[in-house]
Ligand SMILES: Nc1nc2c(ncn2[C@@H]2O[C@H](COP(=O)(O)OP(=O)(O)OP(=O)(O)O)[C@@H](O)[C@H]2O)c(=O)[nH]1
């Protein structure tokens with residue numbers, strides 16, 4: 001069991017794109033379904049559908065190494081720590097003064113010196129190593145240039161001392177720094193999320209920016225002109241980053257490093273997949289069919305894997321913009337987990353004008369537009385002749401299911417991720433979590449549980465937690481990750497027995513909820 | 522859909538938010554979308570058949586993104602184009618500078634591409650004349666200097682939009698006609714469709 005996990009991780013670390021193929025014997029007959037990776041409900045049949053890490057470790061692996069380095073007993077560490085907090089104290093008053101003077105330049109957006117601006121739960125700033133503002137989640141970069149300057153001063157101060165500044169804790173606020181040359185990302189959070197979690201979110205933002213420009217171009221720009229104002233090139237893309245931040249708060253997929261599927265009879269899904277498979281072209285690498293934020297299917301070139309982060313960046317791009325609704329889109333996109341150096345070219349179009357079904361064809365060739373357009377045409381022709389298209393449209397009418405179907409009265413909601421396929425499933429939010437605040441609160445609880453299960457030094461296998469509003473159980477095996485939310489009336493014994501019942505239900509429904517037979521061309 | 526043959530490749534160029542997408546949207550779908558502005562990502566392609574005299578010509582319109590981020594890509598969109606609609610916002614003089622940049626680029630790289638200079642959002646200056654930042658005659662003079670047609674359009678009201686694309690199609694048609702008559706003696710039977718410019722698979 002553990003050996004398997006180890007191997008898969010190793011294959012990631014050595015940079016192989018293909019995950020280790022695992023034996024999947026007895027998947028259907030397994031008495032305790034899914035305790036072993038590869039036999040859990042939702043595990044694909046042959047190989048993974050896209051590249052996915054075991055968990056989110058890959059995102060924080062580097063940061064962790066840094067953390068380890070930092071925690072090694074090295075000279076003046078603790079001392080520096082103290083210096084920071086005094087420094088932060090001093091600087092924050094300076095910030096306030098500065099932002100007062102700059103308040104005239106406040107844009108159409110928010111007044112950065114206002115209480116409202118300060119009271120946001122999470123701020124994210126991106127700046128260049130020269131301290132030039134690149135992005136702020138709230139307010140305008142201009143109004144914040146002095147604040148960014150202070151941040152940069154902090155970063156360079158510490159770097160000069162050969163320490164890498166990682167985080168500052170003050171006033172119920174965590175300030176987290178991520179230096180990804182030539183960019184520096186700063187998160188300021190009051191959410192109680194762990195440092196690791198915040199770093200992971202900053203990584204996502206970093207990848208978002210790289211996906212628009214490539215790292216090669218970023219490096220090139222700043223090598224030539226340290227002082228370059230990157231906002232020129234990012235103009236009009238801020239909403240992508242805004243949206244990604246919102247998703248990080250709300251989308252279980254980003255938390256679980258997994259993707260969810262449109263529930264669809266496997267017979268219909270297989271037809272859709274094979275129609276996509278048939279519509280191939282020389283430079284076509286990935287064909288992705290989305291229904292809103294859900295994957296219908298993904299067909300890929302043999303031996304090429306799409307990392308879940310890259311897939312989420314694609315989801316974010318498509319989901320954030322209505323611009324692909326007009327005709328057929330053709331855009332360069334860097335998939336940073338695949339390759340930070342170059343652009344792919346994505347043909348993005350909806351199957352029908354008002355449809356939620358969006359097809360993304362990723363090619364390596366920038367001249368490939370008409371080839372991709374033809375692939376889409378061939379796919380559509382094949383599909384429209386078959387009943388699968390109708391089945392898919394039917395499925396779209398109820399893209400979600402109610403937790404009541406599971407038949408466990410106390411169970412309110414859950415997240416289940418199959419580790420080997422990197423796919424997860426989750427029912428719609430029940431009545432009690434209808435408002436945005438409630439949904440975000442529940443996501444926050446899941447995040448806490450997730451942090452406990454993935455604690456860098458003391459990870460837990462399972463965790464039960466009672467509170468006034470709900471009881472929660474989280475459980476991780478080498479095969480799956482499961483988060484359950486029960487009514488506050490339930491008991492621990494009940495929760496434990498519910499797990500088995502739920503796993504059996506997922507096993508029964510797995511054909512519909514997951515992509516079990518991914519195809520390649 | 523795009524599988525239909527495209528006769529003439531038309532590219533929309535201009536600074537971001539000058540209204541290229543709105544222009545195409547008005548022309549192709551006869552509507553003007555209100556709501557928050559959504560900048561184009563990369564480029565969008567749409568094929569639109571248009572009646573010219575007895576004939577139907579299909580324009581393959583490339584609506585490019587104005588963001589500088591995509592500047593390096595722009596060649597693939599205008600290469601081989603028969604017409605370029607270079608847009609600027611009548612209420613924004615910086616966008617006129619950007620239009621001049623595109624004109625230069627086209628003159629250098631795409632000499633066979635006909636240029637249509639288009640001042641957008643004319644409804645705004647009709648509402649408030651002081652909003653106009655580019656004098657009509659200045660724009661007209663510039664257009665003459667570069668041998669371009671000049672239009673002032675409003676995608677909001679639809680004013681001049683159909684006229685613009687109609688002109689593009691007619692100009693294409695008459696030049697294609699010339700091209701065809703030149704070809705006739707040479708190779709009529711074999712290359713029946715050769716006068717159709719195909720923007721697919723060039724190279
Ligand atoms: N009043 C008025 N507003 C317009 C007109 N055309 C466009 N707009 C507005 O200008 C903004 C930008 O329009 P788009 O058509 O998206 O601009 P674009 O040139 O495609 O921008 P990019 O895709 O970023 O290059 C939108 O808010 C439109 O509503 C017009 O004719 N009149």
Ligand SMILES: [Mg+2]
Pocket residue numbers: 541542543559560561584585586587
């Ligand atoms: Mg546009």
